[in-house]
Amino acid sequence: xxxxxxxxxxxxxxxxxxxxxxxxxxxxxxxxxxxxxxxxxxxxxxxxxxxxxxxxxxxxxxxxxxxxxxxxxxxxxxxxxxxxxxxxxxxxxxxxxxxxxxxxxxxxxxxxxxxxxxxxxxxxxxxxxxxxxxxxxxxxxxxxxxxxxxxxxxxxxxxxxxxxxxxxxxxxxxxxxxxxxx
Amino acid sequence: xxxxxxxxxxxxxxxxxxxxxxxxxxxxxxxxxxxxxxxxxxxxxxxxxxxxxxxxxxxxxxxxxxxxxxxxxxxxxxxxxxxxxxxxxxxxxxxxxxxxxxxxxxxxxxxxxxxxxxxxxxxxxxxxxxxxxxxxxxxxxxxxxxxxxxxxxxxxxxxxxxxxxxxxxxxxxxxxxxxxxx
DNA sequence: TATTTTCGTCAGGTAGCCCTGATTAATTTT
DNA sequence: AAAATTAATCAGGGCTACCTGACGAAAATA
Numbered sequence: 001x002x003x004x005x006x007x008x009x010x011x012x013x014x015x016x017x018x019x020x021x022x023x024x025x026x027x028x029x030x031x032x033x034x035x036x037x038x039x040x041x042x043x044x045x046x047x048x049x050x051x052x053x054x055x056x057x058x059x060x061x062x063x064x065x066x067x068x069x070x071x072x073x074x075x076x077x078x079x080x081x082x083x084x085x086x087x088x089x090x091x092x093x094x095x096x097x098x099x100x101x102x103x104x105x106x107x108x109x110x111x112x113x114x115x116x117x118x119x120x121x122x123x124x125x126x127x128x129x130x131x132x133x134x135x136x137x138x139x140x141x142x143x144x145x146x147x148x149x150x151x152x153x154x155x156x157x158x159x160x161x162x163x164x165x166x167x168x169x170x171x172x173x174x175x176x177x178x179x180x181x182x
Numbered sequence: 183x184x185x186x187x188x189x190x191x192x193x194x195x196x197x198x199x200x201x202x203x204x205x206x207x208x209x210x211x212x213x214x215x216x217x218x219x220x221x222x223x224x225x226x227x228x229x230x231x232x233x234x235x236x237x238x239x240x241x242x243x244x245x246x247x248x249x250x251x252x253x254x255x256x257x258x259x260x261x262x263x264x265x266x267x268x269x270x271x272x273x274x275x276x277x278x279x280x281x282x283x284x285x286x287x288x289x290x291x292x293x294x295x296x297x298x299x300x301x302x303x304x305x306x307x308x309x310x311x312x313x314x315x316x317x318x319x320x321x322x323x324x325x326x327x328x329x330x331x332x333x334x335x336x337x338x339x340x341x342x343x344x345x346x347x348x349x350x351x352x353x354x355x356x357x358x359x360x361x362x363x364x
Numbered sequence: 365t366a367t368t369t370t371c372g373t374c375a376g377g378t379a380g381c382c383c384t385g386a387t388t389a390a391t392t393t394t
Numbered sequence: 395a396a397a398a399t400t401a402a403t404c405a406g407g408g409c410t411a412c413c414t415g416a417c418g419a420a421a422a423t424a
Contacts, residue, residue, distance in 0.1 A: 006310075006313055007313060010305060010316060010317045013317050013320040013321060014305075016324055016346065018225065019345070019349055022226070023338070023342060023345070024330060027331050027338055028330060028334050041380075042200065044204070044380085044381060046380085046381090060402095061401070070382080072403090073404090075402095077381085077382085078381085081379095097391085098389070098390045098401040116197060120193040121330075122323055123189065123193065123323075125323065125325070125326040126192075126319065126322065126323075128188075130315075130318075130322070131188055131189060131192050133312075133315040133316075134195075134315075134316075135188070137308065137312050138198075138199045139195060140307050140308065141305075142195070142198055142199045143307070144306075144307040145304055148304065149205060149209050149210070152209055152210050156205070156209055160202075163201070163205070164198065164201070167198075220410095223411085226412095227410075227411050228411090243372065252411095252412080253412080253414085254371070255372090255374090255412090255415095257372095263410095278371085279421085280370070280372065280421070281371060281372080282371085282372075
């Protein structure tokens with residue numbers, strides 16, 4: 001049995017971290033660059049699409065919508081918005097004239113960097129050992145969450161797996177190093 | 183100098199965790215209870231107000247809007263929505279008939295529990311030492327983020343401090359144990 | 365008492381994430 | 395060649411977090 005006081009302390013800190021991170025998103029991004037995708041929305045809508053394209057450039061809207069678990073209409077909406085911001089480009093496929101190939105522009109690539117790269121910045125306060133510990137802990141927590149998801153709704157399993165593959169940069173050895181029981 | 187590969191690995195894991203957490207919110211909360219405040223929106227709008235009230239019940243809208251850094255109109259909107267969901271109650275102040283005192287209902291208190299209490303669940307996979315490590319790491323990261331915020335926009339300092347006081351459950355010894363340099 | 369300040373309200377707007385339904389155009393199937 | 399499937403579009407709608415502007419009512423101040 002673990003001290004419940006320490007557990008509460010951790011929950012507090014986690015909440016505090018979430019809140020400060022949230023405020024940081026607001027404050028930092030407001031001044032820097034306007035009209036970008038907010039870090040907090042990274043895994044939704046426009047952010048999702050940017051991330052998927054940064055992992056594999058040149059996808060059709062159909063591809064995107066199935067991979068990201070969105071309706072084609074929603075996908076089209078986000079693509080339209082990103083296009084207006086010049087973060088992506090659309091060009092008709094030569095092979096199949098129904099499909100549009102969506103590509104990240106240089107500006108879009110920059111945006112992904114700003115969006116996804118904002119986390120790593122504050123990680124610099126951690127030393128070697130803390131980085132190791134944190135990595136390990138996150139792996140464990142992610143594993144637990146994945147379990148919860150698959151438990152609650154098994155139909156999500158493949159979709160979840162595909163989304164992780166779509167997003168997370170080359171982690172080819174996934175699956176063997178997250179042992180978890182509850 | 184720390185290995186940049188390990189740093190990258192950590193950034194990856196952090197992104198992965200964020201995404202899985204996000205999906206978990208979707209999947210788990212959708213089935214459980216409808217019409218509640220989503221965990222992901224905990225520090226925004228309606229969630230913010232619920233949290234503030236759970237820390238100090240019976241505030242005026244003015245109080246809430248200044249503490250939470252919202253316009254009175256936005257505050258009123260959120261209060262209206264929460265009221266319609268029976269999470270809070272409004273009653274005219276006897277002392278000053280302009281102000282309305284906003285209070286959490288029992289149902290609202292439950293909602294806060296559901297909203298804020300969902301994090302601790304998955305923390306159960308961590309053992310004693312990991313809990314200690316994680317707590318320490320989060321403290322450091324939060325400190326760094328606070329520095330960044332105060333650096334980018336000093337006007338936020340007091341507001342940030344007040345919001346933390348408003349939200350975080352009784353951490354009276356705050357401020358002395360987060361030493362950070364970059 | 366008359367004026368100004370304060371608290372809260374309504375109205376209207378921007379932008380975000382998502383959806384269903386109906387339709388066009390291109391490609392496959394039959 | 396005709397019919398069915400597929401990729402994407404427009405139209406419209408619901409919900410979220412915010413905002414500005416205009417305004418009434420109550421309280422504080424002159």
